[in-house]
Amino acid sequence: MSLTVWPARTVLPATQQHHRQVVNLVNGASAPVNIEVEPSQFTQAASGEITFRPPGPVSAASWVSVTPTRFRLKARETRKVTVDVSVPDRPEPGERYIAILFKTPPRKTSRNVQVVGAVASQFLINVPGKAVHRILADRLEAPRFAFGGPLDLSLSIRNAGNVHRSYTGPNRITATAGGKKLVFPHITILGNSRRTVTAQWPDPPLFCVCRASVTFPTGKGEHITRTARIVIVPLPQIIGLLAAALGLFLLTRKGVRYQRALLTAARQEHR
Known part of the structure; x- marks a missing residue:
C-alpha cells in the first residue's frame, strides 16, 4: 500500500459556520485499492504521536460529511474527496479535532493475519466563543554533570488552553547554551495536551559551568523562561593525562634506578 493524502492538516476558522474543503488522495502503488x-x-x-479512536456520542464527527465514502482507486490515480463541516449553533467554545481516515479494508484470505492500512487528513475546527490561550512548561531537563557531548536538552510543554498552539517556522522554540543557539523541532500542541521536545547540543566545550536557557511565547503577549545548569568536566581526558603522567613518572623512575645501578657497578669495578 502506498497512499498519500494532502493537505495533512487543515485549520478551519471560527468566522464561518459552514466549510467545504477538498482532500486529495493518491495511490502510489502499482495495483488498485478499495478505499x-x-x-x-x-x-x-x-511524543507527538497521534492516536485515532471512534467518535463518541458528543463528538464533532457529526458535524462532518464526506463525499464519496467508498471508492476504488486505480494505480497512480488521484482522487478528490469533498469534506463538508457544519458547526451547530452555540457550541462550547474551543477547538474540535476530527480526522478523515482513508482505510483499505482487509482482503479475504485463508490466513489468520490481515493488514489494514490507513492515512488521515486532520481537521482542527475552531468554533465561535472565547479562545483560551494558556501555555505551561516544566523545568528544562539537562544533565547536571557531563563528561562531554553531545548533550540533550528536553522541555515538557503543556497546553492548558482550548485551542492549539504551533511553534513552527520562525516561531520555533530555541535555547542558548554556552553562548550557542540550539533549535527545537517544529511542534504543534493541541488544546489540553502535552508535548515533550528535545534539542541537542552537539559540541559543548571540554570544561565549563554552563547555563542553558529557553524562552518562548505563551500566546498572550507573555513569555516563559526556563533554565538549567550544566557542569562539564573532561573526565576521560583527565584520566588520560593522569595515566600518561603516571607512565612517564614510572618510566623516569625506572631510568633513574637503572642509571644508579650502572654507577654502582662502575664504582665496584674501579675498586
Whole structure:
C-alpha cells in the first residue's frame, strides 16, 4: 500500500459556520485499492504521536460529511474527496479535532493475519466563543554533570488552553547554551495536551559551568523562561593525562634506578 493524502492538516476558522474543503488522495502503488472513508476523533501524546479512536456520542464527527465514502482507486490515480463541516449553533467554545481516515479494508484470505492500512487528513475546527490561550512548561531537563557531548536538552510543554498552539517556522522554540543557539523541532500542541521536545547540543566545550536557557511565547503577549545548569568536566581526558603522567613518572623512575645501578657497578669495578 502506498497512499498519500494532502493537505495533512487543515485549520478551519471560527468566522464561518459552514466549510467545504477538498482532500486529495493518491495511490502510489502499482495495483488498485478499495478505499473506505470515515471520520475519527484523535488525541496527541507527549511524543507527538497521534492516536485515532471512534467518535463518541458528543463528538464533532457529526458535524462532518464526506463525499464519496467508498471508492476504488486505480494505480497512480488521484482522487478528490469533498469534506463538508457544519458547526451547530452555540457550541462550547474551543477547538474540535476530527480526522478523515482513508482505510483499505482487509482482503479475504485463508490466513489468520490481515493488514489494514490507513492515512488521515486532520481537521482542527475552531468554533465561535472565547479562545483560551494558556501555555505551561516544566523545568528544562539537562544533565547536571557531563563528561562531554553531545548533550540533550528536553522541555515538557503543556497546553492548558482550548485551542492549539504551533511553534513552527520562525516561531520555533530555541535555547542558548554556552553562548550557542540550539533549535527545537517544529511542534504543534493541541488544546489540553502535552508535548515533550528535545534539542541537542552537539559540541559543548571540554570544561565549563554552563547555563542553558529557553524562552518562548505563551500566546498572550507573555513569555516563559526556563533554565538549567550544566557542569562539564573532561573526565576521560583527565584520566588520560593522569595515566600518561603516571607512565612517564614510572618510566623516569625506572631510568633513574637503572642509571644508579650502572654507577654502582662502575664504582665496584674501579675498586
